[in-house]
Amino acid sequence: MSPxxxxxxxxxxxxxxxxxxxxxxxxxxxxxxxxxQDAELLRTFYARVSAESIYYRFFSPRPRLSEREIxxxxxxxxxxxxxxxxxxxxxxxxxxxxxxxxxxxxxxVAFLIEDxxxxxxxxxxxxxHIAAAARERGVERFVAHVLPDNRKxxxxxxxxxxxxxxxxxxxxxxxxxxxxxxxxxREVMAAREHRAEGRSIERLLFPGSxxxxxxxxxxxxxxxxxxxxxxxxxxxxxxxPVHPTAKAVxxxxxxxxxxxxxxxxxxxxxxxxxxxxxxxxxxxASKGVHGLIVVSSGFGETGGEGRERQQxxxxxxxxxxxxxxGPNCLGIANTDPDVRLNATLAPVMPGRGPVGFFSQSGAxxxxxxxxxxxxxxxxxxxxxAGNRADVSGNDLLQYWEEDPSTNAVMLHLESIGNxxxxxxxxxxxxxIKPIVAVKTGRTLQGVPLGHAVRKIALPDHAVSSxxxxxxxxxxxxLSELFDVAQMLAYQPxxxxxxxxxxxxxxxxxxxxxxxxxxxxxxxxxxVGLGPFARAQDYERALGEALADPSTDSVAVLxxxxxxxxxxxxxxxGRKVDPVAEVIVRLAGGSEKPVLATYLGAKGMPHALxxxxxxxxxxPGSVPSYLGPEDAMRALAYATRYASWRRRPRGRTPELEGxxxxxxxxxxxxxxxxxxxxxxxxxxxxxxxxxxxxxxxxALHIVTxxxxxxxxxxxxxxxxVAAELLDDRAYRLAPLxxxxxxxxxxxxxxxxxxxxxxxxxxxxxxxxxxLLIRVSLLASDLPEAARLELEPVLADSAGVTVAAAxxxxxxxxxxxxxxxxxxx
Numbered sequence: 001m002s003p004x005x006x007x008x009x010x011x012x013x014x015x016x017x018x019x020x021x022x023x024x025x026x027x028x029x030x031x032x033x034x035x036x037q038d039a040e041l042l043r044t045f046y047a048r049v050s051a052e053s054i055y056y057r058f059f060s061p062r063p064r065l066s067e068r069e070i071x072x073x074x075x076x077x078x079x080x081x082x083x084x085x086x087x088x089x090x091x092x093x094x095x096x097x098x099x100x101x102x103x104x105x106x107x108x109v110a111f112l113i114e115d116x117x118x119x120x121x122x123x124x125x126x127x128x129h130i131a132a133a134a135r136e137r138g139v140e141r142f143v144a145h146v147l148p149d150n151r152k153x154x155x156x157x158x159x160x161x162x163x164x165x166x167x168x169x170x171x172x173x174x175x176x177x178x179x180x181x182x183x184x185x186r187e188v189m190a191a192r193e194h195r196a197e198g199r200s201i202e203r204l205l206f207p208g209s210x211x212x213x214x215x216x217x218x219x220x221x222x223x224x225x226x227x228x229x230x231x232x233x234x235x236x237x238x239x240x241p242v243h244p245t246a247k248a249v250x251x252x253x254x255x256x257x258x259x260x261x262x263x264x265x266x267x268x269x270x271x272x273x274x275x276x277x278x279x280x281x282x283x284x285a286s287k288g289v290h291g292l293i294v295v296s297s298g299f300g301e302t303g304g305e306g307r308e309r310q311q312x313x314x315x316x317x318x319x320x321x322x323x324x325x326g327p328n329c330l331g332i333a334n335t336d337p338d339v340r341l342n343a344t345l346a347p348v349m350p351g352r353g354p355v356g357f358f359s360q361s362g363a364x365x366x367x368x369x370x371x372x373x374x375x376x377x378x379x380x381x382x383x384x385a386g387n388r389a390d391v392s393g394n395d396l397l398q399y400w401e402e403d404p405s406t407n408a409v410m411l412h413l414e415s416i417g418n419x420x421x422x423x424x425x426x427x428x429x430x431x432i433k434p435i436v437a438v439k440t441g442r443t444l445q446g447v448p449l450g451h452a453v454r455k456i457a458l459p460d461h462a463v464s465s466x467x468x469x470x471x472x473x474x475x476x477x478l479s480e481l482f483d484v485a486q487m488l489a490y491q492p493x494x495x496x497x498x499x500x501x502x503x504x505x506x507x508x509x510x511x512x513x514x515x516x517x518x519x520x521x522x523x524x525x526x527v528g529l530g531p532f533a534r535a536q537d538y539e540r541a542l543g544e545a546l547a548d549p550s551t552d553s554v555a556v557l558x559x560x561x562x563x564x565x566x567x568x569x570x571x572x573g574r575k576v577d578p579v580a581e582v583i584v585r586l587a588g589g590s591e592k593p594v595l596a597t598y599l600g601a602k603g604m605p606h607a608l609x610x611x612x613x614x615x616x617x618x619p620g621s622v623p624s625y626l627g628p629e630d631a632m633r634a635l636a637y638a639t640r641y642a643s644w645r646r647r648p649r650g651r652t653p654e655l656e657g658x659x660x661x662x663x664x665x666x667x668x669x670x671x672x673x674x675x676x677x678x679x680x681x682x683x684x685x686x687x688x689x690x691x692x693x694x695x696x697x698a699l700h701i702v703t704x705x706x707x708x709x710x711x712x713x714x715x716x717x718x719x720v721a722a723e724l725l726d727d728r729a730y731r732l733a734p735l736x737x738x739x740x741x742x743x744x745x746x747x748x749x750x751x752x753x754x755x756x757x758x759x760x761x762x763x764x765x766x767x768x769x770l771l772i773r774v775s776l777l778a779s780d781l782p783e784a785a786r787l788e789l790e791p792v793l794a795d796s797a798g799v800t801v802a803a804a805x806x807x808x809x810x811x812x813x814x815x816x817x818x819x820x821x822x823x
């Protein structure tokens with residue numbers, strides 16, 4: 001029964017329901033449970049709501065709330081009566097509440113959103129969060145009463161993805177929503193998260209105006225550097241220097257504070273001492289600034305006090321509708337000609353191109369941009385997140401997925417703040433655009449990272465395996481990062497692993513062939529043209545190779561006997577090599593990738609470019625590598641990615657003998673009673689029998705709930721050598737049928753499974769099905785901290801789990817895919 005009007009709050013305030021969220025237009029808001037002291041906040045909110053919206057909420061005119069009603073709406077018990085409010089700055093912009101009905105496990109839900117914020121997704125995100133709160137309190141269904149012409153609110157309920165029923169009675173629509181998460185509701189939530197977070201990054205990268213707060217007249221200072229880079233990059237909007245005393249900085253009129261700027265400010269670059277950032281943030285909030293780039297240092301990288309200052313910065317910014325890049329960052333850039341934004345400290349900015357680049361390090365970011373410019377590798381957008389207090393690489397993945405100007409992504413990662421989300425987003429993005437990542441910080445020992453990060457418990461090669469499962473190309477160095485990205489950005493994907501090598505020096509050809517073979521590429525019909533080969537020789541050989549259906553890619557190696565002797569000078573004064581002209585022309589009309597080792601050049605040399613209107617490399621430009629080994633390595637990465645992308649996604653097969661609800665009930669009971677749990681009984685809920693004896697090859701399967709990645713499953717032989725060498729395959733749970741098949745083949749000792757040296761092969765389908773069943777358990781039950789199956793005995797007839805051990809524990813971290821959206 002619902003408490004009566006005079007009841008007081010009798011449950012502790014659920015602070016874990018508080019959340020910062022991104023709205024559909026990219027702005028942010030703060031969600032929290034209502035409190036009794038919110039009476040005045042509710043009163044002023046209600047006064048701003050239109051009469052029409054009030055009528056839709058209460059079905060009658062109600063120009064003001066009585067004191068008794070104010071008390072009723074702000075006094076809740078956080079169980080039978082729950083209300084959540086959305087705030088931006090000091091104002092409430094929306095409220096949702098539920099009250100239990102007399103029907104068991106049911107509650108009535110109602111919204112009220114301020115008119116000025118309707119259409120921003122406030123109602124949708126409030127519904128997600130109150131549905132999660134309701135499920136936590138044992139409520140299984142919501143009922144809502146909506147007037148027929150209140151289409152906005154009806155749409156909020158219908159679009160949520162929950163199973164819904166509708167009934168029309170006495171002129172009112174009654175909607176009943178089953179709050180059990182469904183595949184549709186999860187997809188809806190993920191799609192809304194994707195659009196909102198992508199939009200929030202778009203607002204940062206496409207500002208109409210920029211203020212530089214802390215603009216300085218001191219040469220080479222941080223504030224002056226950012227200002228001059230903005231001006232020198234020819235930003236298309238107005239730039240406002242903010243300086244406490246100067247009338248002008250760098251020849252541009254200055255303002256004493258951001259509030260003095262007469263026009264709107266979309267983006268603020270903050271370059272003041274850390275102690276003054278809070279004051280600046282307050283002014284930006286009052287001004288209605290959309291985003292902050294905090295290049296100032298003195299935050300999380302300095303220790304405890306700085307970390308507290310950083311947390312307060314993010315809390316205040318999000319509460320006031322702003323996203324934050326940084327602090328302690330290099331800045332952001334957008335080479336779009338309609339923006340031309342260089343809000344960075346970098347002295348050199350690459351030209352326009354198809355690569356999106358995310359880097360955590362500020363200092364290293366300068367070197368990265370310098371190297372990109374030297375190689376001629378064009379960027380679409382660049383973000384240096386610094387301490388990554390708010391905006392992260394995951395946000396950029398959301399944006400780049402829909403960005404038509406980006407067709408390849410480069411990531412320099414020191415750590416991964418939310419690995420589970422990263423792999424989920426990367427798996428989706430990699431299906432349409434390649435992601436190349438270099439991850440440093442394998443140990444993090446003694447490194448004062450400014451971003452709070454949980455140390456990943458899995459070994460580094462396991463992280464690489466999980467990246468590979470998501471389609472991410474993890475490379476070993478910055479040089480490899482550029483080598484691979486320049487090929488994927490400008491050349492088509494190879495349809496297979498057969499490469500034709502054309503060269504004019506036997507030594508180069510042999511190096512290329514050896515490198516290709518060691519990397520799993522198949523060399524098809526290498527062609528040696530001799531040291532005096534001319535352009536027409538290369539034209540014939542390259543044309544034949546590209547036309548050959550047995551060739552998937554072509555590597556052209558060219559070193560003339562006398563450097564410079566093959567160049568021709570055009571009337572424009574530009575030098576061109578006829579061999580380069582042949583390579584570019586034939587590559588431009590091919591669906592197969594062409595790469596080169598051309599005169600020892602590295603990057604995108606002018607002679608091998610298909611120039612875009614601004615002179616930057618365009619599609620079809622041919623990348624060049626310093627040596628054949630580098631070229632073959634880049635091609636091998638591209639070939640591996642193309643193979644991953646061609647593969648079907650797989651599916652989780654329909655399996656008999658599953659009782660997943662019983663498994664959840666068992667685990668809940670064991671956890672409640674403090675029991676250890678019975679591995680055999682739990683596995684039986686997933687159709688896996690423990691016990692029995694048979695001879696066979698011994699296998700070892702483990703699932704574990706990783707605080708960073710969630711459910712992870714590993715597979716190896718139950719063998720001393722396999723254990724010592726850590727010859728183990730890792731994958732994220734749950735597995736598809738194709739992922740399970742790939743997993744058993746990923747270990748180095750896999751030949752033993754297929755009948756090595758005449759031994760009898762094992763029943764691989766049975767092993768793969770067992771992996772799928774166990775992975776479903778790991779995905780469903782985060783409380784199953786570790787489940788070890790050893791030995792698992794497999795022969796040609798089937799597979800038997802001889803023994804299993806289970807460890808239960810309260811999950812560390814959370815499963816965001818099962819929770820409402822939050823930053």
